[in-house]
Amino acid sequence: MFTGLSAFPLTPMNEQGVDENAFTRLVEQLATAHVDSIGALGSTGGYAYLSRAERTRVAQLAVEAAGNVPVMVSIGSLRTRDVLLLAEEAQKVGVKALLLPPVSYQKLCAEDVFSLYETVSANVSVPLCVYDNPGTTHFEFTDELHGRIAELAHVSSIKIPGVPEAPHLAKERVERLRGLIPSHVTIGVSGDVFAAVGMNAGCEAWYSVIGGLFPNTALAITRAALSGDAHEATRLAERLKPLWALFRQFGGSFRVVATAAELRGFTQHPSLPLPLRTISGEGRKQIAAVIDALELS
Template structure:
């Protein structure tokens, strides 16, 4: 399941709870578009803002709505004890894979992180994806640490945070990591603006934010790149530059995607956990105009 497009949907919510109907509809849309896998409760899914009970319920909803499309869920938490409990809940719900970021409040060392993955991989029975996302965890993986972790049992993919913009540098970056990890472990690119470059450079999977809301748009880029049509993948990504610029302007993809979901009627407003808020005013108008202009679907 660690190839192609892995679409990461929003978890619509307000202070009363998760909007289960809206979440289910988002997952059903991904199934209809024929994404390769679904990444529930990632950063776009606001896992860190939900209780264990809420996360278990969202996992159950995702698995039920996904049907034959494999579901991966994040089990990130501050304590290893809680990570193991979340892994147990997710496996009981029927997920096909787990996504693990090294979440922390105190700064983690490389040995802390290796110990986390060593403990978790010894206590699970489904594949695991290593979630390398320094923008949210504030932990910087080295390629050498990735190499050590990738040799642990049940590790099957690494989600890296983008690649250099220049194609030759992107290829070199992917090749450096590939040389240190087992052959069966795939490399997945995140950071949507870098997806086409990463796929063209040898990444096997795109862990996609926009794929969770506009799967057809993301699938077109993915299919072009993985079929060897690098120029078309790059062209399609270049055409989305106004969207990538909005991600930069508003400090990341989450608020933009939540606002887009509200504008398109996929969710009610508010759709994010306080103190997070969707974008209002002129920014909201910018996002609405971009959705229409780019014909995102």
């Protein structure tokens, strides 16, 4: 399940709780589009803002709504104790894989992080995906640390935060990491701006934010890249430059995609946990214009 398009849906929520109906509809849309896997409760899914009970409930809803599409959920938490509890509960509701970010308040060192993955890998029975995203966890993996972790039981994929924009540099970056990890461990690119160049450079998966809302658009890029049609994948990705520009303008993809979900009627406003807010005013009009012009689906 660690190849192709892994679509990461929002978890619509407000101060009263999770909008279960809206979340279920989002997951059903992904299953209908035949994405390769669903990554619930990732950063796009707002896992850090939910209680353990809420996260278990969302994992259950995702599994129920996904049908035959395998579901992966994040088990990131500040304490290893809580990570293990989340892993146990997620496995009980039937997830097929676990996504593990090294969440911290105090700064973690490499041995802290290795110990986390070592402990979790020894206490789970489903595959693990390593979540490498310094923008949210504030921890930077080295390729050497990835290599050590990739040797652990159940570790099956590494979700890297992006690649250099130049194709030859992207290929060098992916090949360096590939040389340090076992052949059965896949490399998946995240950071949607880098998806096409990452897959063209050898990444086997795309862990996608826009795929969680506009799966057909993301699938077209994924299928082109993984079939070897680098030119078409690049063309389709470059067509989305106005969307990538919005990500840069508003400090990342999360608020933009959440705003787009409200605009398209997938979710109700408000759909983010306070103090986070979707984009209003002229910015909201910009987003509406771009997603309509690009005919995202």
